[in-house]
Amino acid sequence: MSFPSDDELMAGPNALEPHLIGHDWPEDFRAGFACLVGRPNAGKSTLTNALVGQKVAITSGRPQTTRHTVRGVVHREHGQLVLVDTPGLHRPRTLLGQRLNDLVRETLAEVDVIVFCLPADEKIGPGDRFIARELTQQRTPVIAVATKADKVSRADLAAHLLDIQALGEWAEIVPVSAVRGEQVDVLTDLLLARMPLSPPLYPSGELTDEPENVMIAELVREAALEGVRDELPHSLAVVVEEVTERPREKGDQRPPLLDVRVDIYVERDSQKAIVIGRGGSRLREVGTRARHGIEALLGARVYLDLHVRVAKDWQRDPKLLQRLGF
Numbered sequence: 001m002s003f004p005s006d007d008e009l010m011a012g013p014n015a016l017e018p019h020l021i022g023h024d025w026p027e028d029f030r031a032g033f034a035c036l037v038g039r040p041n042a043g044k045s046t047l048t049n050a051l052v053g054q055k056v057a058i059t060s061g062r063p064q065t066t067r068h069t070v071r072g073v074v075h076r077e078h079g080q081l082v083l084v085d086t087p088g089l090h091r092p093r094t095l096l097g098q099r100l101n102d103l104v105r106e107t108l109a110e111v112d113v114i115v116f117c118l119p120a121d122e123k124i125g126p127g128d129r130f131i132a133r134e135l136t137q138q139r140t141p142v143i144a145v146a147t148k149a150d151k152v153s154r155a156d157l158a159a160h161l162l163d164i165q166a167l168g169e170w171a172e173i174v175p176v177s178a179v180r181g182e183q184v185d186v187l188t189d190l191l192l193a194r195m196p197l198s199p200p201l202y203p204s205g206e207l208t209d210e211p212e213n214v215m216i217a218e219l220v221r222e223a224a225l226e227g228v229r230d231e232l233p234h235s236l237a238v239v240v241e242e243v244t245e246r247p248r249e250k251g252d253q254r255p256p257l258l259d260v261r262v263d264i265y266v267e268r269d270s271q272k273a274i275v276i277g278r279g280g281s282r283l284r285e286v287g288t289r290a291r292h293g294i295e296a297l298l299g300a301r302v303y304l305d306l307h308v309r310v311a312k313d314w315q316r317d318p319k320l321l322q323r324l325g326f
Protein backbone atom coordinates (compact mmCIF):
# COMPACT_ATOMS: atom_id res chain seq x y z
CA MET A 1 0.00 0.00 0.00
CA SER A 2 1.52 3.33 -1.01
CA PHE A 3 2.29 5.73 1.76
CA PRO A 4 0.36 9.04 1.80
CA SER A 5 2.04 12.37 1.11
CA ASP A 6 2.73 14.84 3.92
CA ASP A 7 -0.37 16.81 2.99
CA GLU A 8 -2.47 13.68 3.20
CA LEU A 9 -0.95 12.87 6.54
CA MET A 10 -2.07 16.18 7.94
CA ALA A 11 -5.63 16.13 6.61
CA GLY A 12 -8.40 13.95 5.33
CA PRO A 13 -9.78 10.65 6.55
CA ASN A 14 -6.33 9.05 6.73
CA ALA A 15 -4.78 11.87 8.72
CA LEU A 16 -2.33 10.87 11.41
CA GLU A 17 -3.44 11.60 14.95
CA PRO A 18 -2.29 15.14 15.73
CA HIS A 19 -0.10 14.00 18.61
CA LEU A 20 1.84 11.72 16.25
CA ILE A 21 2.84 14.48 13.90
CA GLY A 22 6.25 15.81 14.75
CA HIS A 23 7.05 12.80 16.96
CA ASP A 24 10.04 10.63 16.24
CA TRP A 25 9.95 6.99 15.33
CA PRO A 26 12.87 4.66 14.68
CA GLU A 27 14.38 5.01 11.21
CA ASP A 28 13.80 1.35 10.48
CA PHE A 29 10.15 1.46 11.58
CA ARG A 30 7.87 -0.60 9.34
CA ALA A 31 4.12 -0.31 9.09
CA GLY A 32 1.50 -1.62 6.74
CA PHE A 33 -1.49 -3.80 6.16
CA ALA A 34 -2.15 -7.51 6.31
CA CYS A 35 -5.31 -9.48 5.76
CA LEU A 36 -6.28 -12.98 6.77
CA VAL A 37 -8.05 -15.23 4.33
CA GLY A 38 -9.24 -18.79 4.51
CA ARG A 39 -12.41 -20.75 4.30
CA PRO A 40 -15.01 -20.46 7.03
CA ASN A 41 -13.88 -21.82 10.38
CA ALA A 42 -10.22 -21.73 9.37
CA GLY A 43 -9.31 -19.85 12.54
CA LYS A 44 -8.96 -16.34 11.13
CA SER A 45 -10.70 -14.48 13.95
CA THR A 46 -8.91 -16.43 16.65
CA LEU A 47 -5.58 -15.76 14.98
CA THR A 48 -6.41 -12.06 14.63
CA ASN A 49 -7.09 -11.92 18.35
CA ALA A 50 -3.89 -13.78 19.15
CA LEU A 51 -1.83 -11.44 16.97
CA VAL A 52 -3.33 -8.32 18.50
CA GLY A 53 -3.05 -9.87 21.94
CA GLN A 54 -6.51 -8.92 23.10
CA LYS A 55 -10.00 -9.92 22.14
CA VAL A 56 -11.13 -7.40 19.55
CA ALA A 57 -12.69 -9.48 16.83
CA ILE A 58 -15.53 -11.76 17.80
CA THR A 59 -14.65 -15.38 17.12
CA SER A 60 -16.73 -17.84 15.15
CA GLY A 61 -19.42 -17.35 12.58
CA ARG A 62 -20.51 -14.38 10.54
CA PRO A 63 -17.90 -13.75 7.90
CA GLN A 64 -20.74 -12.42 5.79
CA THR A 65 -21.03 -9.27 7.87
CA THR A 66 -17.42 -8.14 7.85
CA ARG A 67 -15.70 -6.59 4.89
CA HIS A 68 -13.03 -3.97 4.63
CA THR A 69 -12.68 -3.43 8.33
CA VAL A 70 -9.63 -2.86 10.45
CA ARG A 71 -9.75 -5.68 12.97
CA GLY A 72 -6.81 -4.76 15.05
CA VAL A 73 -3.44 -3.11 15.15
CA VAL A 74 -0.34 -5.00 16.27
CA HIS A 75 2.14 -2.63 17.92
CA ARG A 76 5.81 -3.50 18.22
CA GLU A 77 8.77 -1.30 19.04
CA HIS A 78 9.94 -1.37 15.43
CA GLY A 79 6.78 -1.85 13.51
CA GLN A 80 3.07 -1.83 13.23
CA LEU A 81 0.75 -4.21 11.54
CA VAL A 82 -2.77 -3.20 10.65
CA LEU A 83 -4.92 -6.30 10.31
CA VAL A 84 -7.75 -6.06 7.85
CA ASP A 85 -10.10 -8.96 8.27
CA THR A 86 -11.77 -10.14 5.08
CA PRO A 87 -14.79 -12.36 4.70
CA GLY A 88 -14.04 -15.97 3.88
CA LEU A 89 -13.45 -16.35 0.19
CA HIS A 90 -15.88 -18.81 -1.23
CA ARG A 91 -17.35 -19.80 -4.55
CA PRO A 92 -19.91 -17.17 -5.48
CA ARG A 93 -23.40 -18.65 -5.61
CA THR A 94 -25.42 -15.54 -4.94
CA LEU A 95 -25.07 -11.87 -5.67
CA LEU A 96 -23.90 -11.39 -2.12
CA GLY A 97 -21.16 -13.94 -2.57
CA GLN A 98 -20.11 -12.35 -5.83
CA ARG A 99 -19.90 -8.90 -4.24
CA LEU A 100 -18.00 -10.11 -1.27
CA ASN A 101 -15.52 -11.82 -3.51
CA ASP A 102 -14.99 -8.56 -5.40
CA LEU A 103 -14.35 -6.88 -2.08
CA VAL A 104 -11.97 -9.60 -1.10
CA ARG A 105 -10.02 -9.21 -4.34
CA GLU A 106 -9.80 -5.48 -3.78
CA THR A 107 -8.48 -6.02 -0.29
CA LEU A 108 -5.95 -8.61 -1.45
CA ALA A 109 -4.51 -6.18 -3.96
CA GLU A 110 -4.25 -3.36 -1.45
CA VAL A 111 -2.55 -5.00 1.49
CA ASP A 112 1.19 -5.60 1.93
CA VAL A 113 0.92 -9.24 2.88
CA ILE A 114 -1.76 -11.90 2.97
CA VAL A 115 -2.11 -14.59 5.62
CA PHE A 116 -3.69 -17.74 4.18
CA CYS A 117 -5.14 -19.86 6.99
CA LEU A 118 -5.32 -23.63 6.47
CA PRO A 119 -6.53 -25.53 9.53
CA ALA A 120 -4.21 -28.41 10.38
CA ASP A 121 -7.05 -30.61 11.57
CA GLU A 122 -8.76 -30.62 8.19
CA LYS A 123 -7.61 -31.98 4.86
CA ILE A 124 -6.99 -29.42 2.14
CA GLY A 125 -10.15 -29.35 0.07
CA PRO A 126 -11.75 -27.70 -2.96
CA GLY A 127 -12.46 -24.54 -0.93
CA ASP A 128 -8.78 -24.12 -0.09
CA ARG A 129 -7.77 -24.80 -3.68
CA PHE A 130 -10.25 -22.18 -4.88
CA ILE A 131 -8.67 -19.61 -2.57
CA ALA A 132 -5.14 -20.71 -3.49
CA ARG A 133 -5.95 -20.09 -7.15
CA GLU A 134 -7.26 -16.62 -6.32
CA LEU A 135 -4.13 -15.83 -4.34
CA THR A 136 -1.76 -16.88 -7.09
CA GLN A 137 -3.52 -14.47 -9.44
CA GLN A 138 -2.30 -11.39 -7.60
CA ARG A 139 1.10 -10.10 -6.61
CA THR A 140 0.83 -9.56 -2.87
CA PRO A 141 3.11 -11.98 -0.99
CA VAL A 142 1.26 -14.74 0.85
CA ILE A 143 2.28 -16.36 4.13
CA ALA A 144 0.54 -19.72 4.46
CA VAL A 145 -0.33 -20.60 8.04
CA ALA A 146 -1.21 -24.06 9.28
CA THR A 147 -3.71 -22.96 11.93
CA LYS A 148 -4.88 -25.01 14.94
CA ALA A 149 -1.51 -26.79 14.98
CA ASP A 150 -2.24 -27.96 18.53
CA LYS A 151 -5.06 -30.17 17.30
CA VAL A 152 -2.90 -32.69 15.44
CA SER A 153 0.15 -34.86 16.02
CA ARG A 154 3.59 -33.75 14.85
CA ALA A 155 3.50 -36.26 12.03
CA ASP A 156 0.12 -35.08 10.80
CA LEU A 157 1.27 -31.49 11.05
CA ALA A 158 4.33 -32.28 8.94
CA ALA A 159 2.13 -33.92 6.32
CA HIS A 160 -0.18 -30.90 6.35
CA LEU A 161 2.75 -28.54 5.82
CA LEU A 162 3.82 -30.59 2.80
CA ASP A 163 0.28 -30.43 1.41
CA ILE A 164 0.33 -26.66 1.84
CA GLN A 165 3.64 -26.46 0.05
CA ALA A 166 2.23 -28.43 -2.89
CA LEU A 167 -0.78 -26.12 -3.06
CA GLY A 168 1.00 -23.03 -4.39
CA GLU A 169 3.84 -20.54 -4.16
CA TRP A 170 4.08 -19.14 -0.65
CA ALA A 171 6.50 -16.59 0.75
CA GLU A 172 6.57 -18.58 4.00
CA ILE A 173 4.80 -21.51 5.59
CA VAL A 174 4.29 -21.43 9.36
CA PRO A 175 2.38 -23.66 11.78
CA VAL A 176 0.62 -21.68 14.52
CA SER A 177 -1.62 -22.41 17.46
CA ALA A 178 -3.55 -19.25 18.20
CA VAL A 179 -5.28 -20.88 21.17
CA ARG A 180 -2.00 -21.83 22.85
CA GLY A 181 -0.15 -18.76 21.58
CA GLU A 182 2.47 -20.98 19.93
CA GLN A 183 4.43 -19.45 17.04
CA VAL A 184 2.30 -16.30 17.11
CA ASP A 185 5.40 -14.16 17.67
CA VAL A 186 7.22 -15.92 14.85
CA LEU A 187 4.34 -15.11 12.53
CA THR A 188 4.23 -11.50 13.76
CA ASP A 189 7.94 -11.05 12.95
CA LEU A 190 7.53 -12.58 9.49
CA LEU A 191 4.61 -10.27 8.79
CA LEU A 192 6.39 -7.16 10.07
CA ALA A 193 9.39 -7.97 7.89
CA ARG A 194 7.09 -7.69 4.86
CA MET A 195 5.88 -4.21 5.77
CA PRO A 196 7.31 -1.17 4.01
CA LEU A 197 9.39 1.39 5.88
CA SER A 198 6.83 3.84 7.19
CA PRO A 199 5.95 5.98 10.17
CA PRO A 200 3.34 4.45 12.49
CA LEU A 201 -0.13 4.46 10.96
CA TYR A 202 -1.95 4.41 14.28
CA PRO A 203 -1.19 5.89 17.67
CA SER A 204 0.21 3.21 19.96
CA GLY A 205 -2.34 1.66 22.24
CA GLU A 206 -5.07 1.72 19.67
CA LEU A 207 -6.24 -1.81 19.05
CA THR A 208 -9.11 -1.39 16.67
CA ASP A 209 -11.09 1.39 15.08
CA GLU A 210 -14.01 -0.81 14.29
CA PRO A 211 -17.22 1.10 14.86
CA GLU A 212 -19.02 -0.07 17.95
CA ASN A 213 -22.14 -0.80 15.96
CA VAL A 214 -20.34 -3.39 13.88
CA MET A 215 -19.14 -5.09 17.04
CA ILE A 216 -22.65 -4.98 18.50
CA ALA A 217 -24.07 -6.47 15.30
CA GLU A 218 -21.47 -9.24 15.40
CA LEU A 219 -22.23 -10.10 19.00
CA VAL A 220 -25.94 -10.39 18.17
CA ARG A 221 -25.23 -12.37 15.03
CA GLU A 222 -22.91 -14.72 16.89
CA ALA A 223 -25.55 -15.29 19.57
CA ALA A 224 -28.34 -15.76 17.01
CA LEU A 225 -26.34 -18.38 15.10
CA GLU A 226 -25.27 -20.32 18.19
CA GLY A 227 -26.37 -23.91 17.80
CA VAL A 228 -28.33 -23.33 14.58
CA ARG A 229 -25.47 -22.50 12.23
CA ASP A 230 -26.33 -25.44 9.96
CA GLU A 231 -29.93 -24.38 9.59
CA LEU A 232 -29.17 -20.71 9.02
CA PRO A 233 -25.82 -20.68 7.30
CA HIS A 234 -25.61 -17.32 5.57
CA SER A 235 -29.23 -16.28 5.68
CA LEU A 236 -28.90 -13.94 8.59
CA ALA A 237 -28.02 -10.26 8.72
CA VAL A 238 -28.00 -7.95 11.70
CA VAL A 239 -28.61 -4.22 11.65
CA VAL A 240 -28.14 -1.98 14.68
CA GLU A 241 -30.97 0.51 14.32
CA GLU A 242 -30.35 2.75 17.28
CA VAL A 243 -28.24 3.17 20.40
CA THR A 244 -29.46 5.82 22.84
CA GLU A 245 -28.49 6.62 26.39
CA ARG A 246 -31.21 7.03 28.99
CA PRO A 247 -31.16 10.28 30.93
CA ARG A 248 -29.85 9.81 34.46
CA GLU A 249 -30.73 11.26 37.82
CA LYS A 250 -28.14 13.64 39.17
CA GLY A 251 -25.64 11.85 41.38
CA ASP A 252 -26.39 8.40 39.91
CA GLN A 253 -23.05 6.60 40.16
CA ARG A 254 -24.06 3.51 38.23
CA PRO A 255 -22.77 2.90 34.68
CA PRO A 256 -24.86 4.50 31.93
CA LEU A 257 -27.94 2.63 30.68
CA LEU A 258 -28.17 2.27 26.93
CA ASP A 259 -31.16 1.32 24.82
CA VAL A 260 -29.89 -0.76 21.92
CA ARG A 261 -32.37 -1.55 19.17
CA VAL A 262 -31.32 -4.29 16.77
CA ASP A 263 -33.02 -5.96 13.81
CA ILE A 264 -32.17 -9.51 12.82
CA TYR A 265 -32.98 -10.23 9.19
CA VAL A 266 -33.67 -13.72 7.91
CA GLU A 267 -34.84 -14.89 4.50
CA ARG A 268 -37.84 -17.04 5.34
CA ASP A 269 -40.60 -17.40 7.89
CA SER A 270 -39.27 -20.83 8.81
CA GLN A 271 -35.94 -19.25 9.71
CA LYS A 272 -37.67 -16.58 11.74
CA ALA A 273 -39.33 -19.36 13.73
CA ILE A 274 -35.95 -20.97 14.37
CA VAL A 275 -34.41 -17.74 15.66
CA ILE A 276 -37.39 -16.95 17.89
CA GLY A 277 -37.93 -20.47 19.21
CA ARG A 278 -40.94 -21.89 21.00
CA GLY A 279 -42.78 -19.08 22.73
CA GLY A 280 -39.86 -16.75 22.12
CA SER A 281 -37.58 -18.83 24.36
CA ARG A 282 -34.65 -18.92 22.00
CA LEU A 283 -34.75 -15.23 21.20
CA ARG A 284 -34.65 -14.49 24.93
CA GLU A 285 -31.49 -16.58 25.25
CA VAL A 286 -29.97 -14.88 22.22
CA GLY A 287 -30.79 -11.52 23.78
CA THR A 288 -29.28 -12.40 27.13
CA ARG A 289 -26.10 -13.76 25.62
CA ALA A 290 -25.66 -10.81 23.26
CA ARG A 291 -26.49 -8.32 26.00
CA HIS A 292 -23.71 -9.63 28.24
CA GLY A 293 -21.23 -9.23 25.39
CA ILE A 294 -22.43 -5.73 24.55
CA GLU A 295 -22.28 -4.64 28.18
CA ALA A 296 -18.72 -5.89 28.42
CA LEU A 297 -17.85 -4.15 25.16
CA LEU A 298 -19.36 -0.78 26.04
CA GLY A 299 -18.89 -0.77 29.80
CA ALA A 300 -22.52 0.16 30.20
CA ARG A 301 -25.78 -1.42 31.25
CA VAL A 302 -27.77 -2.36 28.19
CA TYR A 303 -31.45 -2.79 27.47
CA LEU A 304 -31.43 -4.83 24.26
CA ASP A 305 -34.48 -4.69 22.04
CA LEU A 306 -34.31 -7.45 19.40
CA HIS A 307 -36.63 -7.78 16.41
CA VAL A 308 -36.62 -10.59 13.90
CA ARG A 309 -37.70 -9.60 10.40
CA VAL A 310 -38.10 -11.55 7.20
CA ALA A 311 -36.40 -9.95 4.20
CA LYS A 312 -37.17 -12.41 1.44
CA ASP A 313 -34.14 -13.41 -0.65
CA TRP A 314 -32.07 -10.62 0.78
CA GLN A 315 -28.91 -12.18 -0.55
CA ARG A 316 -30.10 -11.58 -4.10
CA ASP A 317 -31.70 -8.17 -3.78
CA PRO A 318 -29.29 -5.28 -4.44
CA LYS A 319 -31.52 -2.69 -2.74
CA LEU A 320 -31.85 -4.73 0.41
CA LEU A 321 -28.16 -5.51 0.39
CA GLN A 322 -27.49 -1.80 0.42
CA ARG A 323 -29.86 -1.25 3.32
CA LEU A 324 -28.19 -4.04 5.23
CA GLY A 325 -24.84 -2.36 4.71
CA PHE A 326 -23.33 -4.63 2.07
Ligand SMILES: Nc1nc2c(ncn2[C@@H]2O[C@H](COP(=O)(O)OP(=O)(O)OP(=O)(O)O)[C@@H](O)[C@H]2O)c(=O)[nH]1
Pocket (backbone or CB within 6 Å): 038, 039, 040, 041, 042, 043, 044, 045, 046, 047, 059, 060, 061, 062, 063, 088, 147, 148, 149, 150, 151, 176, 177, 178, 179, 180
Ligand atom coordinates in the same frame (compact mmCIF):
# COMPACT_ATOMS: atom_id res chain seq x y z
N1 LIG B 1 -7.59 -25.98 19.13
C1 LIG B 1 -7.61 -24.82 18.44
N2 LIG B 1 -8.78 -24.33 18.00
C2 LIG B 1 -8.78 -23.19 17.30
C3 LIG B 1 -7.58 -22.48 17.01
N3 LIG B 1 -7.90 -21.40 16.29
C4 LIG B 1 -9.24 -21.42 16.14
N4 LIG B 1 -9.78 -22.49 16.74
C5 LIG B 1 -11.21 -22.84 16.81
O1 LIG B 1 -11.74 -23.00 15.52
C6 LIG B 1 -13.05 -22.44 15.41
C7 LIG B 1 -13.12 -21.43 14.31
O2 LIG B 1 -12.26 -20.37 14.61
P1 LIG B 1 -12.54 -18.90 14.09
O3 LIG B 1 -11.38 -18.06 14.52
O4 LIG B 1 -13.89 -18.44 14.46
O5 LIG B 1 -12.48 -19.14 12.53
P2 LIG B 1 -12.77 -18.12 11.33
O6 LIG B 1 -11.87 -18.49 10.23
O7 LIG B 1 -12.69 -16.71 11.84
O8 LIG B 1 -14.24 -18.50 10.98
P3 LIG B 1 -15.28 -17.72 10.06
O9 LIG B 1 -15.60 -16.46 10.80
O10 LIG B 1 -16.43 -18.69 9.98
O11 LIG B 1 -14.63 -17.49 8.74
C8 LIG B 1 -13.36 -21.86 16.78
O12 LIG B 1 -14.14 -22.80 17.48
C9 LIG B 1 -12.00 -21.70 17.43
O13 LIG B 1 -12.06 -21.81 18.81
C10 LIG B 1 -6.33 -23.03 17.50
O14 LIG B 1 -5.23 -22.50 17.33
N5 LIG B 1 -6.43 -24.21 18.19
